[in-house]
Amino acid sequence: MKDFQGLMVPTYEDVVAAHARIAPHIHRTPVLTSSFLNELTGAELFFKCENFQKAGAFKVRGASNAVFGLRDDQLERGVATHSSGNHALSLSYAAGRRGIPCTVVMPRTAPQAKKDAVRGYGGVIVECEPSTSSREAVFAEVQARTGADFVHPYNDPRVIAGQGTCSRELMEQVEGLDAVVAPIGGGGMISGTCLTLSSIAPGVEIYAAEPVNADDAARSFRAGHIIADDAPDTVADGLKVPLKELTWHFLRTYATDVLTATEEEIVEAMKLHWKRMKIVIEASCSVPLAVILKNPERFRGKRVGVILTGGNVDLDKLPWMKG
Amino acid sequence: MKDFQGLMVPTYEDVVAAHARIAPHIHRTPVLTSSFLNELTGAELFFKCENFQKAGAFKVRGASNAVFGLRDDQLERGVATHSSGNHALSLSYAAGRRGIPCTVVMPRTAPQAKKDAVRGYGGVIVECEPSTSSREAVFAEVQARTGADFVHPYNDPRVIAGQGTCSRELMEQVEGLDAVVAPIGGGGMISGTCLTLSSIAPGVEIYAAEPVNADDAARSFRAGHIIADDAPDTVADGLKVPLKELTWHFLRTYATDVLTATEEEIVEAMKLHWKRMKIVIEASCSVPLAVILKNPERFRGKRVGVILTGGNVDLDKLPWMKG
Incomplete structure (x- = not known):
C-alpha cells in the first residue's frame, strides 16, 4: 500500500499477499479457447473463466x-x-x-x-x-x-488487490499476451488488472469494455475527469455502478482505452459465448467479446486475454427470451 | 475386433488404436467438479465435459x-x-x-x-x-x-471403439472411481464405456441413465431381450433412438443397471447443471444427475464419473421457457 496524493493505493506486493491469503478459498479458474471465436475475430482469444469461480464471480x-x-x-x-x-x-x-x-x-x-x-x-x-x-x-x-x-464492492484497496490475482493467474496460464480486455462497471476488476499488468507485464495493452448505455468510464477517460452516469439502464446489470476515485486512478493511469458496445451487440456476444463455448456467463462479461468484434483492427493477429467475470444468471429471464 | 456369435465386436485394442487415430482431431475434454452437487448428492461427482468437445458432443x-x-x-x-x-x-x-x-x-x-x-x-x-x-x-x-x-450413429464397431476413448481419458484424469454413469439412447456411449471399463477397470460399476419416456433400454435390460419403444417422446431428444444388436450386447453383458428419470426430474437436473456449474449441456446429459439424485443410496459416498455427452442446445427453446 502506498500513499498517492492522499489516496491509499494498493501495490503489486499487496496482490501477491492477497493471492497467498485467498488461495485456499478460491478456484484457480481455467482458461478456455474457442477455434470458432478465433476465426470469427482474427485474434487468439484466451478466456479466463471466473464464471466458474466460487460464488460464481471474480468478486x-x-x-x-x-x-x-x-x-x-x-x-x-x-x-x-x-x-x-x-x-x-x-x-x-x-x-x-x-x-x-x-x-x-x-x-x-x-x-x-x-x-x-x-x-x-x-x-x-x-x-x-x-x-x-x-x-x-x-x-x-x-x-x-x-x-x-x-468492504466496498470496488473502491477499496484490499478489494482491488484481490481482483488483481485474476490477471496474475492469467499471465501464468497464457504466454505472450498482447492485450487483456475486461468489462468495467465500478472498475474493481479493471483496477486489479491495471495494478498487476503494470507491474509484471507493462507492455500488455489493457482495454476496458463498457455498455454504451452506461458509458461513464468511456466519457470520463476521454474527458480526463470523472463523469457520472445519469440512471444507466443496460442488460449488463453488473456494470451500472459508477467509477470512484481509486478505480478512476487506475483506469486513467494504466488503461489503453475504453471501448463500448450497444445492448444488441452485448446480447449477441452473450449468445455466441453460450452457443459456441457451452458456458453460462452473465451479460456483463460478454461486453469484451462485443467490443472485440466491433473493433477488429485493434485485435487482429493479437493474443488477447478476456476476463469472463461471472456466471450468476437468472435462467428464467434470459435477455433473448420474449416477455 | 473379434467375432462373437456372428457379431463383429470391437476390442480394447480398437479403443487404443482409435485414440491414437483421432487425438489430433478431438479435444481431451476437462473434468469438472461441483462442491454444491457433491453436497447435494452425498457422492463425489466427476463430470467429463463432452459438451466442450469438437462439434459440441462426444459423437x-x-x-x-x-x-x-x-x-x-x-x-x-x-x-x-x-x-x-x-x-x-x-x-x-x-x-x-x-x-x-x-x-x-x-x-x-x-x-x-x-x-x-x-x-x-x-x-x-x-x-x-x-x-x-x-x-x-x-x-x-x-x-x-x-x-x-x-457410418451408423451407434451400431458400428468403429463408432463404439471411438466412444470408448472418452472413459479411457476419464480413467486417466480421475483416480479411484467406483462408478460411471452415462445416458443411454441407442447405446453408443454406454457400449464404448462398457468396452473400456471392462478391460481396464472391471470393478467400476456402469450405470445407464434413461428417460422414463424412452425406457427401451431399462425394459430390455430387465426382460433379457431387446424391447423397442413405441414412438418415444422426451425432452432428452438425443435419447429417443432404439438399441441395436451391438449396443445391446455391451449393455446386457457389462452394465450394472439401467436407471430412469421423469421429464420433470431431467429438466430440474439440467437447470441445476446450468445454474451451479455454469455450463451449457443438453437435456440428454442431465439424465445421469437426475438418476443419481433419485437413487442416493446407490451413489452415496462413492466416487462417480458422469459423462456429459453434449452441449448443442437451441437457446431459443429451452425446456423451462414458456410457450
Whole structure:
C-alpha cells in the first residue's frame, strides 16, 4: 500500500499477499479457447473463466482478501456492505468461510434468487428502498449498530488487490499476451488488472469494455475527469455502478482505452459465448467479446486475454427470451 | 475386433488404436467438479465435459474414428449417414477435416440450426420425410448413388471403439472411481464405456441413465431381450433412438443397471447443471444427475464419473421457457 496524493493505493506486493491469503478459498479458474471465436475475430482469444469461480464471480477474490485480512480483534464485529449483486454473494461466502458475521444492505426490489443466495452463504440481509439516499441511511445505521468493517464492492484497496490475482493467474496460464480486455462497471476488476499488468507485464495493452448505455468510464477517460452516469439502464446489470476515485486512478493511469458496445451487440456476444463455448456467463462479461468484434483492427493477429467475470444468471429471464 | 456369435465386436485394442487415430482431431475434454452437487448428492461427482468437445458432443470421437480409419480407396466415395442430431454434425466435421464427401439424410422437419451446422462443416443434406420408411428409402438411394461408406450413429464397431476413448481419458484424469454413469439412447456411449471399463477397470460399476419416456433400454435390460419403444417422446431428444444388436450386447453383458428419470426430474437436473456449474449441456446429459439424485443410496459416498455427452442446445427453446 502506498500513499498517492492522499489516496491509499494498493501495490503489486499487496496482490501477491492477497493471492497467498485467498488461495485456499478460491478456484484457480481455467482458461478456455474457442477455434470458432478465433476465426470469427482474427485474434487468439484466451478466456479466463471466473464464471466458474466460487460464488460464481471474480468478486470473491477481493471479498476474500478483505475478510481473511481482518485482524483478530475485528472478527467479532464482522463485515458489512451494500450490493445487490455478486459482491453481496461473495462477501457472504467469504465471511461464512471465516465464520464471522456479514450484513448486506440490499434494495427490497433485488431479485429473490440473489437474496436466497446471500442467505444460503450465511449473510444477513437488511433491506432498504431502491434509492441512494435510503441505501446510505440504512447502511450508516447498520454500521453504527454492528461496528462491522465496511468492504466496498470496488473502491477499496484490499478489494482491488484481490481482483488483481485474476490477471496474475492469467499471465501464468497464457504466454505472450498482447492485450487483456475486461468489462468495467465500478472498475474493481479493471483496477486489479491495471495494478498487476503494470507491474509484471507493462507492455500488455489493457482495454476496458463498457455498455454504451452506461458509458461513464468511456466519457470520463476521454474527458480526463470523472463523469457520472445519469440512471444507466443496460442488460449488463453488473456494470451500472459508477467509477470512484481509486478505480478512476487506475483506469486513467494504466488503461489503453475504453471501448463500448450497444445492448444488441452485448446480447449477441452473450449468445455466441453460450452457443459456441457451452458456458453460462452473465451479460456483463460478454461486453469484451462485443467490443472485440466491433473493433477488429485493434485485435487482429493479437493474443488477447478476456476476463469472463461471472456466471450468476437468472435462467428464467434470459435477455433473448420474449416477455 | 473379434467375432462373437456372428457379431463383429470391437476390442480394447480398437479403443487404443482409435485414440491414437483421432487425438489430433478431438479435444481431451476437462473434468469438472461441483462442491454444491457433491453436497447435494452425498457422492463425489466427476463430470467429463463432452459438451466442450469438437462439434459440441462426444459423437465426434466415433465419427472421427470411422472417417480417419477409411482406406485410401474409400476416400473418394466418402461417408454417409442418417441422423438429425449430433452424429450428423460430427460426421460432417470429421469428413471436412479429412477433405472427403459426407452426405447426411435428415428429415425435412429437422431444426434449421442443425441443418445449418451440418452445412457449416461441409456436409451435404438430402432430405427425407420424418418416417422410418422414407428415411430408409432415401438413404438406400443415396448409398447406391454415391457408394459412400455407411457410418451408423451407434451400431458400428468403429463408432463404439471411438466412444470408448472418452472413459479411457476419464480413467486417466480421475483416480479411484467406483462408478460411471452415462445416458443411454441407442447405446453408443454406454457400449464404448462398457468396452473400456471392462478391460481396464472391471470393478467400476456402469450405470445407464434413461428417460422414463424412452425406457427401451431399462425394459430390455430387465426382460433379457431387446424391447423397442413405441414412438418415444422426451425432452432428452438425443435419447429417443432404439438399441441395436451391438449396443445391446455391451449393455446386457457389462452394465450394472439401467436407471430412469421423469421429464420433470431431467429438466430440474439440467437447470441445476446450468445454474451451479455454469455450463451449457443438453437435456440428454442431465439424465445421469437426475438418476443419481433419485437413487442416493446407490451413489452415496462413492466416487462417480458422469459423462456429459453434449452441449448443442437451441437457446431459443429451452425446456423451462414458456410457450
